[in-house]
Amino acid sequence: GENVEQHPSTLSVQEGDSAVIKCTYSDSASNYFPWYKQELGKRPQLIIDIRSNVGEKKDQRIAVTLNKTAKHFSLHITETQPEDSAVYFCAASIRTGGFKTIFGAGTRLFVKA
């Protein structure tokens, strides 16, 4: 069935370094790829999204890239700060009759001051 794999499961970086989280999806019909940030004990919140007709999108220190041929998409966070520490989830969404959104298992990011 449809699957989204997310790597790594845990990522530790020094403050100011960059962090990269990668996801792969299985269904080539996926056409919407959101990223959510979830702080400890809080609700997930959208931080950036990309649609299949776009290869890259940037919002300040956050960028997402999409390679439809390889079915890969990645989240890049530059100049990391301690408040970036959280769990990040990728997802792939398909509009098929109803819809289907499959989430990755999450990456726990630690930013060390």
Added chain:
Amino acid sequence: NAGVTQTPKFQVLKTGQSMTLQCAQDMNHNSMYWYRQDPGMGLRLIYYSASEGTTDKGEVPNGYNVSRLNKREFSLRLESAAPSQTSVYFCASTRGQGALGQETQYFGPGTRLLVL
């Protein structure tokens, strides 16, 4: 605006008991969703409601029922709780003006459920 609200925040049930999780949104959104979140498994869709009056199964619907009471409210019912339903449950909503599932999802604060 309170956004998406959920009650209760935390619940302990015994196996076989029933309960209803409540969700409401005040953003005039058309579409609402129920997810469960388990460690190491991300979020999995249980049921969704594209618009008032409609509901559909998601990825893991077994053991659950839903009711879209009106445009604001979407409840999730466990008829006979099982330990496998121990999880954190999130309700979410989207405007529902574009392609379903392809708009920003606004999540509630979650309900932590423990089934003994």
